[in-house]
Amino acid sequence: MKIEMHNIYKAFGPNEVLKGVDFNLEPNEIHALMGENGAGKSTLMNILTGLHKQDQGSIVINGQETLFKDSLDAEQCGLAFIRQELNIWPEMTVLENLFLGRELVNRYGVLKTKEMKTRAAEVFSKLDISLPFDKEAGLCSVGEQQMIEIAKALMTDAEVIIMDEPTAALTDREIEKLFKVMKDLTRKGVSLVYISHRMEEIFAICDRITVMRDGITVDTKAIKDTNFDQVVKKMVGRDLEDRFPQREASLGGNVLEVVGLTSGGLFKDIHFTVRSGEILGVSGLMGAGRTEIMRALFGMDTVDSGEVRVDGKKVSINNPAEAVSAGFAFITENRKEEGLILDFSIRDNIGLANLESFAPKGLVKVNDEKKFVEMMVKRLNVKTVSTETIVGQLSGGNQQKIVIAKWIGTSPKVLIMDEPTRGIDVGAKREIYELMNELTNRGMAIIMVSSELPEIIGMSDRVLVVHEGKITGELMKQEATQEKIMALATGGN
Template identity: 60%
Template sequence: MEVKMKAVTKSFGTNSVLRGVDIDLNGGEIHALMGENGAGKSTLMNILTGLHAYDSGEIIIDGTETVYQNPKEAEEHGVSFIHQEMNIWPQMTVVENLFIGKEIKNKLGWLNTKEMEKKAKAVFEDLGIQLDLHLEVQTLSVGQQQMIEIAKALMTNAQVLIMDEPTAALTEREIETLFKIIMNLKQKGVAIIYISHRMEEIFKISDRITVMRDGVSIDTTMTKDTTVDEVVRKMVGRDLEDYYPEKTSKIGEVIFETQHLSKKGIFENISFTVRAGEIVGFSGLMGSGRTEIMRAIFGIDTLDSGDIVFENETIKIKNPNNAIEKGIGFLTENRKDEGLILDYSIKENISLPSIDGFKKRGLIDTTAEKDFVQLLMKRLNVKAQSAELAVSNLSGGNQQKVVLAKWIGIGSKVLILDEPTRGVDVGAKREIYQLMNELADRGVAIIMVSSDLPEVLGVSDRIIVVHEGTIAGELGKSEATEEKIMSLATGGY
């Protein structure tokens, strides 16, 4: 299938999102679509699949001008979109999610459960997924849920497959599996539009790259004929210096320590320290227990045993309120469900943990609250027309900045960042790294969980590797390599 989109424009009210975009796609091609958050990439793909109508331009598929009325029609004609934000039903099982709206029935009209399970197992085998089909999806990790989304799309026999940040929640091993599947689909003639902010992935897997900036297609080039620096320059309109800004903060005394933390069946004997001004990276495969350790420290989940020492005092954290009161902040890996209240405004999200500080005689000092929020928005470069805008209207990168702003606002002394740059563009990533360095300069102790090995290596002062619920090893910045981290993460030495 061949697709051409010519001079496509789209506005939402007075907001012009696409101002003239050209892109073409050939069968058996992996075409990377790149741009900063808010460049219009997802809107363009939503137009292709019929979710939004475009204002002007044309879409030509296999030589014929084509307009799909909705995503279901597009899918029926072989165009499938795997969205960055997962479309799952948490309380339904894995197999129910795979076949929702596409149930297989027998002659009597009853669900043919055995046939659905058979097809699901076949797709899972191709993907290298080992999951109980009868588990409720809400019990699975973000990475496992992402693999289900990919499996759903592959079950439609798509001829055009759009992937929006498909590896954001996957481990290195899962990414390698996905890449094998993508290359297999390419050999079968499937055309793939691949949206990602991970440069190493783009240059590893794509044939061509189209760069968008501010709703306009800037350039399309063969991947082999360009460089990372050139792509970044086209994306942001300027040269971007080193991705990982130099960290100059002085590392002080230990201010946070865990001693023999355990939770039966999840992790055991977790002991580590973090010093003032230090960034400690946590690495490991998906399911290794990294996130579960952080959730227990913050009081979301309960501990079976072990102690937490903060500023030389053993403390008890029974719930997140206890953690916040002590000066511990936690940016969760799932910002949509756990980090933000999407229907609330930017102002409400940022000020929520600090709201008691604005109370005077039982009433909120709205002027002080407004000034507080504006200061943080300016410092973190949150791009929005107003602090009153619902946070659901922001791009992924700006949403992440809002989550960071609320934890900075309470003056966190220990800040846990779980996948802080997931789904964030290259420009916003550097801003987040720079902010982490500035916080470290102020003496904040930072714990960063990340599945992105270059990020772990580029940002951390020390790296702790988790394997099957235990600490497999610790590496200093000077000795750490991707090979050493992966060796520890997979049970080696």
């Protein structure tokens, strides 16, 4: 399928998102679409697939000007969109999610469950997924939900598949499998649009790249004709000197001590410490128990045994409120369901976590709250026309910045960051890393869970590796390499 988008304009109220964008997709290619958060990438693809209507411009598919009525119309014409914000129905089973709206039935309207399972098993086999079909999707991890979405798209027999940050929650092994499937698809005539902020992936899998900045098309080139530095400069409009800022950690005493933490079959006998001014990286494969340990520390899940000490004093944490009182903050990997209230404004989301500061006697000091929120929005370079903008209207990366902003305002002793740069562009990542340095320079202790090994190595002072619910190793910054981390993450020495 050949797609040409010419001079596309789109505004939401006073906010001009697209200002004359051109984009074209050739048959049998993997085309990267890159740009900072808020550049307009997702909006452009939403227009292509019928979710939004352009204010101006044309879409030509195989030589015919086309305007889809809605997303279902686009899907029926061969376009599938795997969105960054997962479209999972948590109360439904894995199988029900896979065939939602496309159920196989006999002439009496009875579900052909056996045939559905057979078709699903074929796709799961290609992606090396081992999930029970009768498991509730809401009980699956974010990474497993991502694989369900990818499998669902592969089952539509689409001619064009758009992938928006498909690997954000996947392990290296799962990404390798996905890339193999993508290459197989292009050989069968399928074209793919690949939206990602992971530069290594772009250069590993894509044929061409289109860069957007501030709602316009900056450049389109063959991957072989460009490089990392050129792409970054086009994305952010400036040179990005080093990917990770230099860290000169000044470590103090232990802020957090975890002793023998155990929870059912999730994790067992977890021991570790974090010092003031330290970034402790936590690595491991998906499902190893990294996130489960952090959720338990923050009182979101129960533990069977173990002890937690903050500044040498034992603390009892049975819920998030007690965790906050003890000095914890938690930037969750699941920002959509656990990190934000999507129907609330930026000001409300940031202000809610900081009510004690702005409403010491029950009445909110609106001016103080407004000044703080505006300062945080500016500090994190959130792209928005107003702090009254509804958070659900922001791009995924800007939503992540709001989650970070709201917790920083509580001035925690221990900041847990689970996949802190998931879905964030390369320029914004640098801003987050600099903020982490700034926070640790003030004495804050940070625990950073990340699936990106370069991030773990580039930002951590020390690395813990988790495998099957146990800590299998600890590496100091100078000895941490991808090979050593992966060896420990797979149960080796």
